[in-house]
Amino acid sequence: MSAALELAHEIPQRALCTAAGISRSTLRRRLNGTPERLPSVISRRRSRRALSEHEQAEVLAVLHGERFADRAPATIHATLLDEGIYLCSVSTMYRLLRANAEVRERRRIARHPEYRKPELVATGPRQVFSWDITKLRGPHPGEWFSLLVMLDIFSRFVVGWMLVHRANAELARHFIAQTLEREGIQPGHAIVHADRGAEMTAQPVCALMDKLGVVRSHSRPHVSDDNPFSESQFRTLKYHPEFPDRFGSFEHGHDFVGEFMTWYNNEHRHSGIAMLTPAMVHHGQADRVLAARHDVMLAAYRAKPERFIGGSPKRIVLPPAVWINPPAHDGVAV
16 A cells, blocks of 8 residues: 555556555545544444343243244234233334244145155056046936046056945945956055045055055146046046936936946047057957958058058057156156
């Protein structure tokens, strides 16, 4: 600084300050004889309106008490006023909470866990089953029947269904037990996937799954895409040309569902399984049927090859694996 003062009358101040690394205002103060301001600690005078330490402790005790622990300061302030009590202003309550790093959500609210996205794969029948419940409109306003359906996601075959007046956990347990037994599922050899409905997560159903050695899988809450095969099957049911607006009786509904499931399993050609029926895939007939179809195509090609612009027809095969939520690599699902 002393060297800068000596050169101040010979060198432009801007260049001098840049070279010396000081501000121009500092240089001018020193040239004018104004002493450099030194940092100092100035004690603030305590306001006469400030709460004493005892009063602050009293307010914090009220804010932390069980009665008001989950309420906002404005609510606490109003409640105390209704009881003829004034401790301090709302802003002072916030100031005390802020000093204690407590300005945050004070209410006791539900903390929901992060649900993991289910990633399930089936490379053949009887590996992964999906089940769900849908409502069918009964004969009277407000009357509904519950339809429980379980299907194999690889073959799309409906392995079991049950129509009841009202679904509950015990009926669901009985339905699952019968269906898995009929399919001959051995412990540890299958996964049963469902959403998080009351019947799906009920203790009797979960206990049965554990007893049978079946792996339980559940959709994330409010994510219908986690159970796409059951949703698709219900859509096929309800968009069937003969599906009525409402069923005339429980027996009517039962007969209709029985006929539909027979048609769905044995006659419905499904685009996701090479236009085969679910029964063909589920019972191991897919390769034979696809080979026979290919022979027909080859014969047609040999007879009139000019009609096949793409050349010799290629054999159609089943997808090697069926996924619920395939894992993504670099943002691309595989």
